[in-house]
Amino acid sequence: MKGNLFVVSGPSGVGKGTVCKAYVEKHPEVYLSISATTRNPRAGDADGVTYYFINEEQFRSGIAKDAFLEHAVYCGNYYGTPKEPVMKHLEAGGDVILEIESDGAMHIRSHFPEAVFIFVCPPSLEELKRRLEGRDTETPEEIQARLEKAKSEFPRAKKYNYMLMNDDVAAAVRRLEAIIDAEKCYMPRNIEFINKEFLK
Amino acid sequence: MKGNLFVVSGPSGVGKGTVCKAYVEKHPEVYLSISATTRNPRAGDADGVTYYFINEEQFRSGIAKDAFLEHAVYCGNYYGTPKEPVMKHLEAGGDVILEIESDGAMHIRSHFPEAVFIFVCPPSLEELKRRLEGRDTETPEEIQARLEKAKSEFPRAKKYNYMLMNDDVAAAVRRLEAIIDAEKCYMPRNIEFINKEFLK
Numbered sequence: 001m002k003g004n005l006f007v008v009s010g011p012s013g014v015g016k017g018t019v020c021k022a023y024v025e026k027h028p029e030v031y032l033s034i035s036a037t038t039r040n041p042r043a044g045d046a047d048g049v050t051y052y053f054i055n056e057e058q059f060r061s062g063i064a065k066d067a068f069l070e071h072a073v074y075c076g077n078y079y080g081t082p083k084e085p086v087m088k089h090l091e092a093g094g095d096v097i098l099e100i101e102s103d104g105a106m107h108i109r110s111h112f113p114e115a116v117f118i119f120v121c122p123p124s125l126e127e128l129k130r131r132l133e134g135r136d137t138e139t140p141e142e143i144q145a146r147l148e149k150a151k152s153e154f155p156r157a158k159k160y161n162y163m164l165m166n167d168d169v170a171a172a173v174r175r176l177e178a179i180i181d182a183e184k185c186y187m188p189r190n191i192e193f194i195n196k197e198f199l200k
Numbered sequence: 201m202k203g204n205l206f207v208v209s210g211p212s213g214v215g216k217g218t219v220c221k222a223y224v225e226k227h228p229e230v231y232l233s234i235s236a237t238t239r240n241p242r243a244g245d246a247d248g249v250t251y252y253f254i255n256e257e258q259f260r261s262g263i264a265k266d267a268f269l270e271h272a273v274y275c276g277n278y279y280g281t282p283k284e285p286v287m288k289h290l291e292a293g294g295d296v297i298l299e300i301e302s303d304g305a306m307h308i309r310s311h312f313p314e315a316v317f318i319f320v321c322p323p324s325l326e327e328l329k330r331r332l333e334g335r336d337t338e339t340p341e342e343i344q345a346r347l348e349k350a351k352s353e354f355p356r357a358k359k360y361n362y363m364l365m366n367d368d369v370a371a372a373v374r375r376l377e378a379i380i381d382a383e384k385c386y387m388p389r390n391i392e393f394i395n396k397e398f399l400k
Contacts (some may be wrong), residue, residue: 049397089338119387154398163384163390178381185375187319190363197324198354 002093004183005086005112008176009160010120011150013132018119019164020099024187026173030180031089033098036062039077052082062180068123070104070109095180102153109159116183118176119160123167204383205286205312209305210320211350211362219320219364219372224292226373230380231289233260233298236262239277243259246289252282270304294381295380309359314343316383318376319360321369325351 010016024032037054038059047053054062059078062068067166071080081098089096098108108115122128132143157163162179166172183189210216224232236252238259247253254262259278261269270279281298291294298308308315322328328350332343357363362379366372383389 035398039248086394121394121398122392151398154394156393157394158387160387162385163394164385175381175385176344176347178378179385181375182382185318185364185379187360187363188356189323191358194321194354194357194363198321198351198357 001121002145003090003095004005004180005090005108005115006095006097006118006180007105007108007115007166008029008052008099008118008120009102010164010166011122011128011149011153011182012146013128014120015131015166015169015172016099016120017168018169019176020097020171022173023176024097030095030097031085033086033096035079036068036081036082037077039075041080045169069098070100070107072101072103074101078198085187102156106159115163116179117160118162118164118174118179119157120164123136123165128148144148154167203290203295204293204380204389205308205315206297206299206318206380206383207305207308207315208299208320208364209319210366211322211328211366212346213328213335213350214320214322215331215366215369216299216320219366219376220297220368221369222369222373223376225299225381227377229366230297230395231285233281233286233296235279236268237279238276257373266371269298270300270307272301272303274301290375292315295317302356306359307333314388316362316379317360318364318379319357320366320372321357321363323365330351355400 006105008016008020020032021161024030025058026157034052036054036059038054041047041053043064045053056078059080061109062080062082063071068080069083069084069086071078081100083160086096093122100108106116108137109117123130129143132138132146164172202394208216208220211321221230223232226355234248235248236254236259238254240254241247241253245251245253248357256278259280262280267283268280269283269286279382281287281304286296286298300308305317309317322331329343329347332346334340338346364375
């Protein structure tokens with residue numbers, strides 16, 4: 001694996017998708033993984049852009065072939081990260097971002113300990129609640145359920161390498177840029193160069 | 201300690217002083233520590249700017265009072281990092297950079313394990329030799345001695361957190377910016393915030 005793998009996770013409503021998309025718009029050389037799902041496309045969805053839309057048989061066949069880095073079921077639908085494009089970019093020396101749920105992140109961690117785990121964090125629970133309410137796509141009960149789920153994710157934050165504060169999208173993108181650039185300098189990723197160039 | 205302590209080291213001639221000075225010119229809120237020394241001021245030196253020039257009695261008294269974070273003797277002269285201004289900036293929440301020799305860096309590491317250790321690296325040994333020769337302030341024998349000493353420092357590089365490639369000063373400053381900004385996001389430095397805000 002020549003490129004670096006960044007796994008971005010965090011509670012629902014924190015804005016992790018917005019931050020990742022804004023990052024790759026500025027840095028198109030970084031590959032933002034596109035998930036596969038069995039859920040039906042909604043308005044605004046485009047196959048191969050927001051998701052790869054496949055049916056349950058295709059998804060199950062993918063699982064059987066070990067074609068997903070991680071997968072999970074939410075609300076009766078499958079979601080998964082196709083392995084092949086991710087590995088292809090990494091092998092070619094490119095960086096890859098996975099924006100996934102924390103269960104998937106913990107699964108990736110057990111297989112790719114050298115990956116970098118980033119937990120996107122709201123400034124406060126009150127602000128997270130405001131953002132969930134502002135989306136206007138969920139009922140008050142759904143919002144409450146998401147908020148309770150969000151609360152349950154914070155104890156897991158400590159297992160991540162970085163906390164990415166999303167108080168402001170532009171500031172959060174700058175923090176993500178710093179993390180991705182700093183990780184290139186991280187000594188364990190440079191030992192091979194030092195050995196080859198200076199300790200031969 | 202509320203701010204972060206960055207210890208920048210690397211072989212003689214690699215340009216670590218140039219990179220650190222360029223960084224704090226762009227980021228004057230970060231304190232670049234000024235060493236104390238017993239050596240005589242040279243052309244271009246200014247007391248309290250390039251060094252604090254003190255006599256040997258003052259230096260020995262400082263050592264006795266534990267006034268230095270680290271100190272060493274080079275070519276018969278004492279060099280040391282005054283503790284008080286560093287601790288003052290850190291306690292006030294500011295970041296501090298120490299640009300010191302690797303012996304001093306390893307000493308700091310044993311006392312401040314939470315500090316961040318950055319090893320400045322040339323693109324190649326050949327380029328380091330060219331830079332040492334280009335300084336035009338040393339004899340060929342001195343250059344050879346410095347190059348041998350430089351070579352002896354590379355095995356220690358692995359004890360640092362980051363490798364900062366200095367192929368180009370502007371690029372190296374950008375890498376240092378990324379490291380300093382990313383370290384603010386490093387999870388262990390944010391556990392207290394997460395505990396207080398989300399896990400109370």
